[in-house]
């Protein structure tokens with residue numbers, strides 16, 4: 001298996017969210033717009049499904065806009081759910097969240113008598129600290145995405161009678177299908193020691209070749225990538241970028257790093273690794289881990 005992922009302390013997070021949820025009006029779940037299905041932790045839905053939910057597809061500036069529209073429509077069709085796309089570093093869109101929460105729980109949030117209580121959750125690296133910092137306007141939020149770091153619970157006052165709680169504990173990704181593991185690894189949500197970069201890069205190239213061949217060809221100055229095998233493609237990219245070992249052999253590890261870095265920074269272009277339909281098919285195909 002390419003991904004060796006053993007998230008710790010989820011039971012503590014589960015307990016802490018379960019204790020808090022009764023007094024929460026709206027749950028904001030931050031998802032990575034490039035992999036919305038894979039970046040959701042199903043445990044959160046189990047614990048908070050009865051509350052109005054705002055799905056925030058963050059990093060939309062890196063994602064394929066057409067596919068973001070598909071995901072937004074998918075979530076907006078669910079009961080008591082709203083979804084919006086976001087670039088968390090931009091102040092004005094982040095403030096739309098406050099308005100969206102007010103629409104989800106209209107009886108709340110207007111006065112001190114009925115304060116709005118919002119819980120914000122998301123797996124590490126999805127942009128939660130960036131968003132909280134943008135909302136608060138200072139660098140108050142703590143990042144705690146190192147394994148074993150326990151975050152202190154935080155309550156932030158965003159506006160009159162509008163309170164935001166950060167997730168108590170860490171919401172680690174939960175990999176339920178193999179493809180989600182690859183996508184999480186490619187996005188940077190999983191520590192690099194937990195996976196084989198070459199395998200993840202090959203999976204990523206396999207997908208990009210089928211869905212974003214033009215972007216690969218333009219970025220790496222290659223022709224007809226759809227006709228290449230995944231390993232041939234990785235080799236061609238390594239050669240193109242001068243990632244060579246002795247005797248003209250390609251340094252595949254280096255080539256894999258190049259592919260992943262250029263995907264993560266969107267130097268390759270705006271890419272989304274799954275559609276709602278594909279994600280549904282992966283679940284239905286039962287490639288459960």
Ligand code: G4P
Pocket residue numbers: 058059060061062086087088089122123124125126127128129130131143145
């Ligand atoms: P977390 O608290 O959920 O763990 O995530 P955090 O805010 O630390 O964000 C993780 C990385 O994602 C950061 O980049 C951050 O700048 C970036 N990021 C967050 N939201 C967005 C977004 O909407 N669009 C884009 N393009 N990037 C976003 P980093 O390279 O780890 O750090 P730095 O470059 O900010 O120092």
